[in-house]
Amino acid sequence: MKRILITEDSTTMRSLLVSTIDSMESFDIVEAANGFDALRLLPRERIDLIITDINMPDINGLELISYIRNNPQYREIPLFIISTEGSEKDKEKGIALGANEYLVKPFKPEHLQELIRKYIG
Amino acid sequence: MTISNDASGRAVKDFLAEAEEIIDQLSLDLVALSDCADSGDCNPEIINSIFRGAHSLKGLAGMFGFGTISDLAHNLENLLDSLRLGKIPLNHSTVTVLFDSMELLGALVRSSGDGDDEKLDISEVLSRINACMTVPVKTGGGSPLESLGIPSGMLNALTEYEEHRLLENIRKGKRLYCVHASFSLATFDSDLGELTDTLKNTGEVISTLPSAGGNLDAGIDFDLLYGTDLAPSELRGMLDHEGVEINPLGSDQPLPLLQQEMFESPVQPGQQGEEAGLTAKSMSRTVRVDIGKLDELMNIVGELVLSHSTIAGLTMKLRSEGFSPIAVDLAKAAKGLERRLSDLQKGVMEIRMIPVGQLFDKMTRIVRKISREQEKKVDLRLFGADTELDKLIVEDISDPLMHIIRNAVDHGIEPSEERIRLGKNEKGTISLSSYQKGNHVVIEVEDDGRGIDLKKVKQKALKKGLIQSVDGLSDREAMEIIFLPGFSTADQISEVSGRGVGMDVVKNNIAALSGMVDVESEPGKGCRVIITLPITLAIMKALIIACAGRTYAIPITSILETLAVDKRDLLTIERREVMQLREATLPLVRLDAFFDLQRPQQETDEFYVVVVGVAEKKLGLIVDNLTGQQDIVIKSLGDTLKGVRGVSGAADLGDQRTILVLDVGGIVGEATRGML
Incomplete structure (x- = not known):
């Protein structure tokens, strides 16, 4: 089963993402409450898709993406940013750093499901 | 359509709980901001933390379809974004607008609990927020970031806010460093936390970039972009960590101050060490529990305590009927059960306690x-x-x-x-x-x-x-x-x-x-x-007393002492019954008279006085008999009987009897106000 890493510091938002993906009944989910958790999980789990927020304490989403895209081991993993509409600059940077998709909250669950299927379905 | 349409009520409840948590943290940060707005010396991390909170709230509220909250949070976020990026000045009127917006957000979240966030009008606050944003500060022109020698990987991963902080450091003439550190994967968060705290005492950590390099499975490297007044040798002296490398960026001289008019940005770094605790750190080691569940648990503990009393009573009876090894063993087992029960009770009680x-x-x-x-x-x-x-x-x-x-x-x-x-x-x-x-x-x-x-x-x-x-x-x-x-x-x-x-x-x-x-x-x-x-209302020790054929419980916490008294000890002063107790006059209240109880037989000349005290006030309750001490779980009387004077609830005695628990505070209050 393909595995998806969700990095999101809001518990409510995280469980929303989990239930959206769970309802597809085709994926394993690994949850990270912040960037540090994600850094710890990456070498331990085989991850097939990463979903991350940008605004997080400790290390933010851009820093996490930069790390992932600069590592040969993780470079090819599809990565979505899910963020509240915010700085245009940050969005551009996220894409420039190598995010595959950028979703703005609030988004339609079906839209996220469609994108997941497109990349790892 | 947003997720809210098919989200269950539980998810909405989670949202409300998290929203309240965010608002609590925001309000805390606002107090800190209000303090430093006076001095003009603010830790930028505070504004950033408030910004992040408003940002999260906006996203969450949007997902759940709470339009008004999302709208207000969005406007607030814009204001905070301008503040943290130094586009507008931080002053008293801005802080006031922030406080008022936060109050309104709190009220909106609370009213959303009733399923409606549209009741409150946010237009006035919105226009005040917008008014704040029309006062820009002068800022410097383009940034010379590329010429500083900051590695492009680092520069590319800076958020807009981090870029602004970097420029601020340059404007202040700080020296910039790239601090490179390697940690083990097992302990990197605490190690990095320690390093960051040390650095924050003497400057600002602008960005923390995890970097590829080293052994990916066992360790992880970080590049920290750091602004400070310290010279390289001083910084090296301070960071005596193994695996930490210090690279000055640009020249190793302090960067020249940019023009003076660029200094008008009101937010200034400083006191980072002290205020680092103010960041909205996640509470990953805590579990949010509905207090109702704890009540239920406490009720079960209460029932267990009662069951134990029954067992203990039976054990005593068994022993009194003759010595037998089984009776002794049973008594021992009952004692052991009592100890564990008391631990359990204490444990559940502690969970309910908050500072x-x-x-x-x-x-x-x-x-x-x-x-x-x-x-x-x-x-x-x-x-x-x-x-x-x-x-x-x-x-x-x-x-x-x-x-x-x-x-x-x-x-x-x-x-x-x-x-x-x-x-x-x-x-x-x-x-x-x-x-x-x-x-x-x-x-x-x-x-x-x-x-x-x-x-x-x-x-x-x-x-x-x-x-x-x-x-x-x-x-x-x-x-x-x-x-x-x-x-x-x-x-x-x-x-x-x-x-x-x-x-x-x-x-x-x-x-x-x-x-x-x-x-x-x-x-x-x-x-x-x-x-x-x-300290708690959930479970308490009570004295069980009898008066005019009825049984009542009095919380031990309000009892000072009990006295066996003869009728001749009573005095009447100004038509009130009193007695002399160690040089002082103790006012008395007859419980049967208080509750207007009919006595089945003539009262005796000897009775008991339970001396109760709440705060500084003392009162003696005249009762017929003291039956014993017992742990009781107070249950509410329900809305119909809620206002009954002198009674705070009911308790089950474990032998199928339900008795009333006296509201000592209420009785003492009535007595001191002379209403009896």
Whole structure:
């Protein structure tokens, strides 16, 4: 089963993402409450898709993406940013750093499901 | 369509809980911001933390379809974004707008709990937010970032905010460093945390970039972009960590100050070490539990305690019928069970306990808000914020405490000019303190304002017909007048709680928690309100007593002593029964008379007096018999019987009997007010 890493510091938002993906009944989910958790999980789990927020304490989403895209081991993993509409600059940077998709909250669950299927379905 | 349409009620509940948490943290940060707005020396991390909170709230509310909250949070976020990026100045009026927006957000979230966030109007606050954003500060032109020698990987991963912080550091003429550190994967978060804390004492960590390199499976590297006044040698001396490498960026001379007019950005780094704790750190080691579940658990523990009492009773009976090895073993087992039960009870009780500090934070906000509204200068001092109290009590005491605090600022503290004229410090002081006293927690609110003028109180009470005459009214009795229904008037409608409440409501709310409220005041010097509360309401030891054929429970926490008394010991003074107790006169109340109980037979000449005391007041309750001590779980009487005087609830004795628990605070209150 393909595995998806969700990095999101809001518990409510995280469980929303989990239930959206769970309802597809085709994926394993690994949850990270912040960037540090994600850094710890990456070498331990085989991850097939990463979903991350940008605004997080400790290390933010851009820093996490930069790390992932600069590592040969993780470079090819599809990565979505899910963020509240915010700085245009940050969005551009996220894409420039190598995010595959950028979703703005609030988004339609079906839209996220469609994108997941497109990349790892 | 948003997720809200098919999200279950539970998810919405989670959202509300998280939203409240975010708002609590935001309010805390706002208080810190308000403090430093005066001095102009603010830790940028505070504004960033508030920004992040508003940002999260906007996203969450949007997902759940709470349009108004999302809308307000969005506007607030824009304002905070401009603040953190230095596009507009931080000043008092901005802080006021932030406070008011936060209040409104809190109210919106609360009303969303009722399924509707559209009731409140946000347009006025929105236009004030927008007005704040029309005052830009002068900023410098383009950034010379590329010429600094910052690695492009690092530069590319800077958020807009981090870029702004970098520019600020350059503007201030700070030296910039890339601090490279390698840590083991097992401990990198604590190691990095330690390094970051050290660095923050002498500068600003602008960005933390995890970097590829080294062995990916065992370790992880970080590049920290750091701005400071320290020279390379000083920095190297400070960072004596293994695996830490320091690379000065640009030249190793301090960067030249940019033009002076660029300095007008009001937010300045500093005091990072001290205030690092203010960041909205996630509470990954805590579990959010519905208090109802803890109540249920506590009920089960209570039932277990009762079952144990039954077993212990049977064991005693078995032993009294003759010595047998089984009886001894059973007694031992019962003893063991008792110990574990008491541990369990203690454990569940501890989960319910929270520090009153959470309450104090709320009060700090209120004092700031009201003193700003009224343009009074108030210094709020907090003592004993770590005193622990049952979560439910903390919640229920919040409104009464808010009212008392509001009174202190509204009516107690004088305007600055008046204080100066009176030879007082221009700034008024309100002390909010809490401490444990036996099985009670005392919360005191003390101010150094004008105090309560008893003469005026008496006149007002006379005018309102609350008392017939002021003759023979002691100061203490006069002070009780302020707690009479109808004394506080509608001109005291509280904006904080949104409804007109008087001290009578405050008193009733506190009494409903088996607590007491006392007021001491010296005209011209100030006023002190003392609230005494039980530590928990969930389970308590009680004395079981009998009177006129009925059985009642009296919480042990309010009992001072019990006395066997003969009828001849009683005296009557001013038509009230009293007795002499160690040089003092103890007022008495006959429980049968209080409840208007009919006696099946003539009362005897010998009876018991249970001396109860709440706060500073003592009273003797005359009862027929003392049956014994027992743990009881107090259950509410339900809405229909809620107002019954003298009774705070019911308890199950474990032998199918349900008895009433006396509301000692209420009975003592009635007795001291001379209503009996």
